[in-house]
Amino acid sequence: MAPGIALVFGVSFYPGFVGFTESLYKTEYLRRVRFVGFTNYAAFFTDPRAWTNVRNSLTYAAGSLAIVIPLGLAVAALLDQRFRFRGILRAILILPWVVSQTITAMLWSWLLNPQFGPLPYALSVFVRGPLDVLGNSATAMLVLILMNVWESYPYVAILALAALQAIPPEVLEAADVDGATPWQRYAWIKLPLIAHALLIATITLSLLYLNMVTLIFVSTGGGPLGTTEVLSLRVFQEAFSFWNIGTASASAMIIFALNLLFSICYIRVIRGDRDRVALARGKAA
Amino acid sequence: MKHVGFGVCAILLGAFALAPILWALSTSLKPYDEAVAFPPAWIPKHVSLKNFADVLFRSGMPRYCLNTGFVALGTIALTLVAAAHAGYAAARHDFYGKQALLFIILATTMIPGIAILVPLYLVSVKVHLHNTFTALILVFAAWQTPAVVWMLKGFFETVPPELEEAALLDGCTPLRAFYRITLPLAQPGMAAAAILVFMFVWSDFLLPFTLVTGDQKRLVSVGLYNFITAYGIEWPRLCAALILALLPVLLLFLCVQRRFIAGLMAGAGKA
Numbered sequence: 001m002a003p004g005i006a007l008v009f010g011v012s013f014y015p016g017f018v019g020f021t022e023s024l025y026k027t028e029y030l031r032r033v034r035f036v037g038f039t040n041y042a043a044f045f046t047d048p049r050a051w052t053n054v055r056n057s058l059t060y061a062a063g064s065l066a067i068v069i070p071l072g073l074a075v076a077a078l079l080d081q082r083f084r085f086r087g088i089l090r091a092i093l094i095l096p097w098v099v100s101q102t103i104t105a106m107l108w109s110w111l112l113n114p115q116f117g118p119l120p121y122a123l124s125v126f127v128r129g130p131l132d133v134l135g136n137s138a139t140a141m142l143v144l145i146l147m148n149v150w151e152s153y154p155y156v157a158i159l160a161l162a163a164l165q166a167i168p169p170e171v172l173e174a175a176d177v178d179g180a181t182p183w184q185r186y187a188w189i190k191l192p193l194i195a196h197a198l199l200i201a202t203i204t205l206s207l208l209y210l211n212m213v214t215l216i217f218v219s220t221g222g223g224p225l226g227t228t229e230v231l232s233l234r235v236f237q238e239a240f241s242f243w244n245i246g247t248a249s250a251s252a253m254i255i256f257a258l259n260l261l262f263s264i265c266y267i268r269v270i271r272g273d274r275d276r277v278a279l280a281r282g283k284a285a
Numbered sequence: 286m287k288h289v290g291f292g293v294c295a296i297l298l299g300a301f302a303l304a305p306i307l308w309a310l311s312t313s314l315k316p317y318d319e320a321v322a323f324p325p326a327w328i329p330k331h332v333s334l335k336n337f338a339d340v341l342f343r344s345g346m347p348r349y350c351l352n353t354g355f356v357a358l359g360t361i362a363l364t365l366v367a368a369a370h371a372g373y374a375a376a377r378h379d380f381y382g383k384q385a386l387l388f389i390i391l392a393t394t395m396i397p398g399i400a401i402l403v404p405l406y407l408v409s410v411k412v413h414l415h416n417t418f419t420a421l422i423l424v425f426a427a428w429q430t431p432a433v434v435w436m437l438k439g440f441f442e443t444v445p446p447e448l449e450e451a452a453l454l455d456g457c458t459p460l461r462a463f464y465r466i467t468l469p470l471a472q473p474g475m476a477a478a479a480i481l482v483f484m485f486v487w488s489d490f491l492l493p494f495t496l497v498t499g500d501q502k503r504l505v506s507v508g509l510y511n512f513i514t515a516y517g518i519e520w521p522r523l524c525a526a527l528i529l530a531l532l533p534v535l536l537l538f539l540c541v542q543r544r545f546i547a548g549l550m551a552g553a554g555k556a
Contacts, residue, residue, distance in 0.1 A: 015404035078294060091542060092299050098538045099306070100488030102506040103527055106513075107305035110312065110520055118308060118325045150301070211397035214490040218510060232399045239403045240495055248403050256400040263395045 040250035049226070050234070050251070056141070057230040060216075061209035063145040064152070065202060071149065072156025072201070077186070079157065080164045097154035104151045105218035109134065112143065137227045140220055144228050148215060152208070156201045163194035203266045207259060231255060306531070313337065313524035320521040336525035345500055346526055349508035350533075356421050356493075356504065357486040361479045363426040364433055368478070369471075371430070372437030373463055377446065387438075390431045398428070398491055406495050420496050421504075425486050433478045440474030441467060480541055484534055505530050 044050050079090050099107070111117050112133055120131040133139045167190060175185050213236045216222065222229035222237065232255060239248035308327070312320050313336050315329040340346050374380075375387055405424060406415070414420035444467050452462040468475075493504035503511070509530055512523045 015401050015408050018404040018408055074294075075298060078291075078298070081291070083291075089295055089299060091539060093302050094542075095306070095535070095538070096302055098484060098534045099531065100490070100506060100534075102488070102490045102509055103531060104305075106509065106523065106527055107309050110524065111305045111308050113520070116321050116323065116325055116520070118327065121323075121325050150305070207395065207397070211399050213399050214506075218490070218513075232397070235399055236402070236491070239406075245403060245407070252400045252403055255397060259395060259397050259400065263392075 053231040075157035076160035094154040101214035108147045137224045159197045163197035309524040349505045353505040359422040360425040368433035376441035440471040
């Protein structure tokens with residue numbers, strides 16, 4: 001077991017420590033200029049732009065989740081039916097998950113290209129003039145969320161589908177005997193039984209969304225006018241575009257703390273959930 | 286009526302999933318003037334492979350793909366070696382602090398890449414591993430090991446311990462019994478893990494962007510990104526490059542869909 005532990009600790013814990021010490025210095029490129037204590041953190045909390053970044057992050061994560069969960073559920077419900085070509089449709093609908101963030105950003109940028117893209121062309125029936133949805137500060141965030149949804153809804157669909165197919169048929173037959181309509185059957189029996197899978201998906205995805213950089217960096221780069229500049233992207237650019245290592249380290253520590261907070265809450269929720277399930281099972285037995 | 290609604294839903298969703306990929310495929314097959322023609326057309330009038338030839342023979346893409354393949358293989362090897370031993374120890378042996386250790390290992394997957402990127406960069410410069418494949422392999426493997434440990438632990442638990450006990454009676458050392466008996470039986474798990482690791486390495490952008498500089502050691506995601514900045518954007522060529530970069534993961538996905546989905550449910554994240 002030792003090599004695995006050494007690897008994980010060496011690459012995950014030690015840099016965490018280095019990052020923390022670095023965040024306490026004023027830096028010029030890679031050089032530490034002088035020890036400044038928590039000044040970098042104070043600067044972060046008094047910077048209005050940082051708060052905008054945080055708000056953008058939350059909008060991005062919450063907006064994506066609000067679409068991705070219902071869409072994933074719908075896809076799972078569709079794939080749970082029996083019909084011809086189900087295997088092919090499943091492969092097609094899950095496909096976007098294997099497309100990387102870099103490629104997703106580029107594929108959509110080209111699809112939405114204001115001059116040559118088919119989507120703006122189709123929409124030009126309704127809207128006059130060149131339609132630059134990614135370059136417009138009113139629509140950029142929405143479009144970014146849609147791109148994000150495109151590449152992550154299959155994850156929700158897979159988890160939900162697996163949970164749906166694990167429901168014992170007797171339960172559904174009992175509901176049929178009691179005269180439940182298909183909708184009632186879905187809302188009152190299936191949905192509660194797959195709630196745990198949805199919870200897991202929500203947790204995993206919200207952490208993914210809050211820390212996302214690549215998709216945004218490649219498609220909008222935080223623009224236009226900073227409307228899509230989320231906190232994680234800011235950290236990345238602060239470090240590797242402007243080389244403010246001290247500031248970036250401090251912001252990275254804040255992201256790290258946020259993640260920790262989220263993770264702890266989530267672990268509590270999952271544990272509580274599991275205990276409740278165990279309790280219910282114990283009672284049934 | 287119900288069937289019609291059902292079919293419409295299926296077609297709309299399928300179109301949503303495929304449109305971006307098909308549009309890039311269409312563009313990649315068009316000659317330049319047709320690709321930038323207005324109004325845009327989905328079906329190319331003249332099919333030309335010139336864009337693909339340009340990417341394959343007159344760009345850095347083949348090198349980037351080879352680089353990525355090399356790093357992916359190194360990462361897979363290191364991850365599997367580290368994770369198989371750890372997963373086996375966790376599945377078979379009880380030792381003091383096991384649960385805590387397993388939990389801490391899993392907890393490292395909650396450390397987001399972006400929060401640790403800057404320090405990783407600083408450390409890699411400090412230990413003179415900056416701009417080497419070694420650095421990439423080490424970090425990728427460390428990021429993937431926790432999930433794979435948990436995955437393989439599950440697989441090892443399904444192998445009956447009686448098999449190993451029989452081997453021990455026949456005079457095998459415990460380690461030998463593990464290599465000869467248990468490991469071969471856990472092959473499906475190792476394969477699933479290898480696929481997930483490959484997909485991760487092939488897709489990741491941030492790490493190769495920060496730890497590696499220069500054209501010689503560039504990986505495929507960064508190579509694609511440089512298409513944008515280097516030449517102004519020449520979309521038909523970029524589309525051909527995108528399709529080529531997608532090809533390995535798409536083929537892999539289609540071949541091993543079931544295993545891929547199983548691995549996904551065992552708790553692996555996305556790049």
